[in-house]
Amino acid sequence: MRKYSAEYKKKVVKFYHDHADMGYLSVAREFGIPSDETVRRWIKKDQVKEKPKPEKQEGQTTRRCLPSGWPKPRTLMEEKAFSDAENAYLKKLLALRKEGR
Known part of the structure; x- marks a missing residue:
């Protein structure tokens, strides 16, 4: 299994967002990544990082x-x-x- 640097992953994710008409498979082929699943995971992980967590107010309980x-x-x-x-x-x-x- 090949290891990719964080910078390379960011570059692939940015490319995906900049080219909205391309899917995971097309982006993977563009960068020579064997699996489109790898690209999908990187993008999902990036989306989770971008989501701001809702601020919890004082005294608020979580149910x-x-x-x-x-x-x-x-x-x-x-x-x-x-x-x-x-x-x-x-x-x-x-x-x-x-x-x-």
């Missing part, structure tokens, strides 16, 4: 997901209570499924 329309927990105690209720519900659901209901 996987809440049903739409539900207010976000305002305190850690509310979040814990919600989590405990969610876990109890899921445990009950699993128990009912094991019983065959």
